[in-house]
Amino acid sequence: MSSSSASTGTLSYEQAGVNYDLIDPLKVAAQRAAAATAGHLTGHGFSEVAASRGESAYVVDVGPFYLASIVECLGSKALVADEMKALTGRSYYAGIAQDTIAMAVNDLITVGATPLVVQAYWAAGGSDWFGDAQRAQALVEGWKRACDTCGVAWGGGETPALAGIVEPGRIDLAASCTGIISPKSRLSVGDALGAGDAIVLLASSGIHANGLSLARKLVERLPQGYLTEVAPGLTYGDALLAPTALYSPVTEALAKAGVTMHYCANITGHGWRKLLRHPKALTYRIDALPPVPPVLSFIQRHAQQDDREAYSTLNMGAGFALFVGAADAQRTVEIARGLGIDALVAGRVEDGAKQLLIEPLGIRFGDDDLQLR
């Protein structure tokens, strides 16, 4: 068995086709140019919350409250839905709709925002995409249901047919979300994050919508492809397509219960390294792990990833991290569970070098393992 073969050996995220070395210079240039526009808000009597640059959503102080906004892309998960439709005849686009909204909403809430309005961006490869009534209806119904779960108004959106830009038969899905942070004390950009805080992890429902390039690449290694079972009666394709958990009901319930979030991280790309998101020099010590969804242990096994690689890429059962005062930790878990989202107190924040210590697995991630800013 050759470790350099395409069909065996460790499969990393980079091998799955996304080259960040090409994207990153643009991102840096864009971030610099974007930061230079903040002064325009002064002309309107407002100002940006500078600490939100580098966070998951952008925050502006508009006086009586903060305004938060974001646009987020689904990524390539719709390609799995298309493959599974061909194999099973079923439409998975209700779940795909939820995934798309989750990408936006779960990011927006990290800054303490209540999501208010979602806009749909559905760019198809041609008008004919919308001619499949079953699929189109599933997309609409799933989108509506996710809005209902999150208590947001669906404001509208765009449904362009972009032949020549989007591939024939495909759709590029994204969502924008606008919310407010009110009262202003709900702002969560890490000012209150510090030693002694508890780390509460909210359960993921599966792979969510990150790591799909890797998951799709892996299919080539599976003799039955997407129909390979990851657990009795559960195919790889169905497991991958479990819709992303929506966490805004939890953050809203916490606010109503008077639990102050000191910080949060939506665990998406970069897996558990996202726990190192805040720039503060702090040590995050994990002593309890959530159960790993079958589809993720399946991916880890077949991609021959060690724990370090898997936890640095996939959510491994933790979809969202909440940093709260130790006294609020147990209540946070109970509130999440009361809403049907499993949770656990996974560890604590300590003074010390910036690092994440996943003690049950003997893994350490340092500051240089995550470069987001």
Add this chain to the structure above:
Amino acid sequence: MSSSSASTGTLSYEQAGVNYDLIDPLKVAAQRAAAATAGHLTGHGFSEVAASRGESAYVVDVGPFYLASIVECLGSKALVADEMKALTGRSYYAGIAQDTIAMAVNDLITVGATPLVVQAYWAAGGSDWFGDAQRAQALVEGWKRACDTCGVAWGGGETPALAGIVEPGRIDLAASCTGIISPKSRLSVGDALGAGDAIVLLASSGIHANGLSLARKLVERLPQGYLTEVAPGLTYGDALLAPTALYSPVTEALAKAGVTMHYCANITGHGWRKLLRHPKALTYRIDALPPVPPVLSFIQRHAQQDDREAYSTLNMGAGFALFVGAADAQRTVEIARGLGIDALVAGRVEDGAKQLLIEPLGIRFGDDDLQLR
């Protein structure tokens, strides 16, 4: 000469490849589902401005002011930039960036909003798109410059590489925009629109970013393609790529000057039929026309469109319509001109059947010529 030939005869928008019959059922289903989510705002102590459903931006009453949000797609104009790059070696993506922001900002301001934050959505067909440093830099610089012109903060955005969804070498560009309507009296959803109002048209800079499917289809008829001259020294490609005018400086200046907009319409798809956008039964009588940009008269001539077809598809020199009290009309024109955007008092609103009468051309559009809601 056969009128059914692909290379001659009238070229309509439908022939250019967008089939609204396939998209419209989905749009209707989505609009219904979206409208049914409005009640969620009550749970947060807010409410939607119901009249904004069907308008260009969605508006929520958040107490001290209104919140407006939108997501908009560039469409296929980037394909022209790619063709012209191959022909001239130049990058047109600074202008393309402005076009994308214009699509969002020019829509957002129709409801009376001050745009505050723009988010970038740049979905490429692969990481390598961003490897062309000249093009990527032009996109960043143009985006920044458009934000500067509009006085908006660039909050951030998404730069996904979507191989398998977006075509190789292409990019799907969109922008989301969030703003506020403050004071609340600036809300412009047509309540004040009525007989006696003046119709002020702001000049377009060219085709803007609507009608590009038609414009691209037309290239097949031109012996020198995009390098055909539309005016001495100006190629068809360069003329098409003139960046869309940004109108938010005008609407902001009008507000500062105390001019109340009774209503506005961003003239995009459906050309001048957009003047019929508001549901009220009113007659819009046009007695003066703005000059037609050379590229649009060129398209009309080569597509063999009569005036009715041209004015129902293209902006024909009018990029944005402002409906103001007759006493404010001349001042509105002067304010726009002072900002470098030509304008004219083109006509007036009258009691009567819902119709648009373009008297200098003998054209009438009735209510059934525009179905947007």
